[in-house]
Amino acid sequence: MDQIGDLEKCARERNKALTNEQAQSNLRRGKSAKVLGLLCALIVFAPNLATGGAFFEEIRNVCSDEGPAFVVLLTEAETSTALACGRERQGGPAAKIQSRFLIASVSKIFLAVALMQLDEDGKLDIDDPVSRWMPQEIVTEFGELDGITIVDLLTMSSGLPDYLDDEFYRVSLEKIAQGATSDDVLRLALNSVAADPRLFTPGTAFDYSNTNYLIAQLVLEKAAGAPMHKVLAEHIFKPLGLTQTQVLGFGIRPDDFVQGFEDFGNGLEPVDQYLTGFGFGDGGLVSNAQDITAFYRALFVNERLLRKDSLNRLLADPTGHEYGVGVEVERQSDLGVVLGHSGGDVGFSADVRHIADEDVTVVFLSAEADDVLSVTWELLADR
Numbered sequence: 001m002d003q004i005g006d007l008e009k010c011a012r013e014r015n016k017a018l019t020n021e022q023a024q025s026n027l028r029r030g031k032s033a034k035v036l037g038l039l040c041a042l043i044v045f046a047p048n049l050a051t052g053g054a055f056f057e058e059i060r061n062v063c064s065d066e067g068p069a070f071v072v073l074l075t076e077a078e079t080s081t082a083l084a085c086g087r088e089r090q091g092g093p094a095a096k097i098q099s100r101f102l103i104a105s106v107s108k109i110f111l112a113v114a115l116m117q118l119d120e121d122g123k124l125d126i127d128d129p130v131s132r133w134m135p136q137e138i139v140t141e142f143g144e145l146d147g148i149t150i151v152d153l154l155t156m157s158s159g160l161p162d163y164l165d166d167e168f169y170r171v172s173l174e175k176i177a178q179g180a181t182s183d184d185v186l187r188l189a190l191n192s193v194a195a196d197p198r199l200f201t202p203g204t205a206f207d208y209s210n211t212n213y214l215i216a217q218l219v220l221e222k223a224a225g226a227p228m229h230k231v232l233a234e235h236i237f238k239p240l241g242l243t244q245t246q247v248l249g250f251g252i253r254p255d256d257f258v259q260g261f262e263d264f265g266n267g268l269e270p271v272d273q274y275l276t277g278f279g280f281g282d283g284g285l286v287s288n289a290q291d292i293t294a295f296y297r298a299l300f301v302n303e304r305l306l307r308k309d310s311l312n313r314l315l316a317d318p319t320g321h322e323y324g325v326g327v328e329v330e331r332q333s334d335l336g337v338v339l340g341h342s343g344g345d346v347g348f349s350a351d352v353r354h355i356a357d358e359d360v361t362v363v364f365l366s367a368e369a370d371d372v373l374s375v376t377w378e379l380l381a382d383r
Contacts (some may be wrong), residue, residue: 030105068087069087070367071085072362073290074360074361095258101286103283105343111228111296127189134219154212156209157319161193162207204319229246247278248285248286259347338354350365360383
């Protein structure tokens with residue numbers, strides 16, 4: 001099962017066994033042979049998996065005690081099943097369920113919720129034009145940001161192009177080594193795409209662009225009168241007791257969480273040197289599976305963070321692309337409404353899936369770039 005062709009064949013066979021709705025979802029979200037690879041390997045070991053426990057056992061059978069860390073946590077109401085594999089760092093202790101990972105775009109919903117809270121408090125309106133909350137120089141650089149509202153940013157319907165690419169990583173690391181602050185790097189990111197043409201008229205289409213959440217961070221900070229890491233700590237982390245969740249670069253550095261790995265062409269290598277910067281609103285949180293689970297349950301099951309009307313707005317899908325306000329909203333015939341988000345950054349992969357009606361949450365965190373993300377879906381289906 002090591003060859004790409006074999007994996008693609010397995011993925012095709014896997015999709016035949018799924019409902020058409022699930023198969024189409026896999027295709028829309030780019031679940032390639034790499035994404036389905038481990039899943040296919042597991043099917044070879046046990047083609048008739050029936051329970052989450054059996055599936056966990058199969059994952060355990062293929063994990064390496066010495067490899068990059070990963071954690072899987074399935075929570076059904078007050079009952080949890082968990083697996084930790086690999087080592088936190090090369091030559092270091094074994095990974096634990098409590099181990100912390102960079103969670104990349106799984107972070108987006110935290111910023112979205114914080115902005116919705118400001119909306120509830122009357123400090124902003126998420127239908128406000130973005131230009132109302134931006135420094136004039138940024139508004140001017142982006143051509144006045146005409147027609148873009150805060151909710152356009154949060155639902156990926158602004159039409160702004162994505163800043164995030166290899167060149168930005170390279171330049172930002174150089175700037176940080178020269179003493180650049182988090183504000184400097186954020187402005188660098190925005191400046192890199194400010195003059196680029198819009199992809200479409202705001203509110204008329206969908207395009208996943210991390211630029212949206214950088215600008216949303218600036219809106220949050222302007223309206224709240226405090227930096228994002230403090231706003232999130234005061235309004236989300238502390239009230240929920242999320243003691244293992246922080247914004248990268250603000251009291252937490254690469255050696256404070258598991259070591260990520262990526263293959264840049266010569267096999268897996270550590271990525272600590274690429275994580276010396278700062279976390280932003282598009283994907284800068286470090287957390288663990290337990291904190292992420294607690295957040296999703298508090299938000300969608302216990303409704304501790306937002307009012308019902310705000311939750312309804314959070315889950316609205318304005319463009320029909322299964323994306324609400326910082327959260328993916330998928331309606332499956334066999335599972336019902338599944339909420340969550342995937343994430344990938346240099347050296348890390350993450351995915352969370354949550355069924356609020358059943359109080360079920362699955363979190364997968366990996367210290368390897370481009371790792372398997374369909375594990376969460378398989379665990380939901382095999383409960």
